[in-house]
Amino acid sequence: MSSNQPDGATSGGRRRSTNPGAAGAEGPTSGEAPDGNVASSSAGGGTSTTTKQPSCFVIGPIGREGSEARKRSDQLLRHIIDPVISGLGYSRPLRADRISESGRITRQIIQHIVEDDLVVADLTDSNPNVYYELALRHAVKMPFVQILAGEDPLPFDVADQRTIMVDHRDLDSVSAAKDELARQVEAIKSGIEIDNPLTFAVDVASLRGSENPGDRTQGEILQMLEELRNTSRVTARAVNRSDVTADIDALRHFVEVVSQAGSVVDQDVDNLTNPFTSSAHSRWVKQVKQNMNPFLPYRRDTPTVDPLPSPEEPPF
Structure with missing residues (x-):
């Protein structure tokens, strides 16, 4: 949670201005009535009220x-x-x-x-x-x-x-x-x-339309804060756009093809992750390694690729 x-x-x-909890206060003795009210009476039984x-x-x-x-x-x-x-x-x-x-x-x-x-x-x-x-x-x-x-x-x-x-x-x-x-x-x-x-x-x-300059200023500040918050929401949501997803799918397909063709080694694939990549991405990398063809010779003379940089904070 x-x-x-x-x-x-x-x-x-x-x-x-009101306190709904106060309405449920009980007297010295009480019991719940069938309609959800609380019936109470004094110790001597002389008075009876329903709250x-x-x-x-x-x-x-x-x-x-x-x-x-x-x-x-x-x-x-x-x-x-x-x-x-x-x-x-x-x-x-x-x-x-x-x-x-x-x-x-x-x-x-x-x-x-x-x-x-x-x-x-x-x-x-x-x-x-x-x-x-x-x-x-x-x-x-x-x-x-x-x-x-x-x-x-x-x-x-x-x-x-x-x-x-x-x-x-x-x-x-x-x-x-x-x-x-x-x-x-x-x-x-x-x-x-x-x-x-x-x-x-x-x-x-109401604040922005007030005749009080202080209220108007407060209203303008609140409005700017709300616009800033909305901008941050839109920026965060833009990460999930379909074109970004398509880019990721294309890059993953390329990695899968070259790994199955023997053009990369395990270390290359391991470097596709860092401490901030998602668990779903890590599972995909593991699957790529499992699907690499062990019978094809490694056909590249250049050094392995550098690992992904590890930023201090996730980019999103």
Whole structure:
């Protein structure tokens, strides 16, 4: 599991005016009512009150019954989200398939997305419905937590949001994900507001349009920082362009041909790697060595090629 921001911080770091965790405070004696409320009474039994627990809605790729997507989604809900969220004083997390009220399911889902105290967004499989629902949550400026089971890259607009990465088949990863989820929810309960791309854009536009020179300057700085960050994203993504991939494929094909023709020796092939080349590239080099023709004489009188330079840091 990993998170793309330091522990104890959430994007923006501003304070919310309400504290959803405070609503779950219990009296001297308490018990959870069937509707998710907490019923409490004084020790003498003279008074009785019902306190509304903060609510949590889960959005994610549910999938068809029996599908792999459904199995994974259920495991994330049952083994990570349910125990952590319920243990922090929220009512049982609700997912679309757990809604039992009669009525239009789409309207009910939207109502939970815009009104519930917390939303946990499972972004696995890059489901378009999930991102639509997450955008609705962004629009109402309400707290949310992102979780991802798998190695699929996040889309451009949410890639810099703090995201809990988990391998649901690895018990250590599951345990770490539960700890991180608890930390993020505790931060939300303490009153820290989580910014998102939509609120950031609105805030910057407001600052830049302010009559206060200081606010305008702050808005211009934030805008420049955002443009710089976007430029770095585009630069990083350019490394994966199809033309670069084609260049690499052509070079690899050449190396494979000359190695099989006996024009290189083992040391030449070994020099195709350095401490910063990827594990996939190292596997390919190993495969090239295995496919070298041992029966062909080495047909080159020149010295072996120099090894690749080892930069202090990876180029990308």
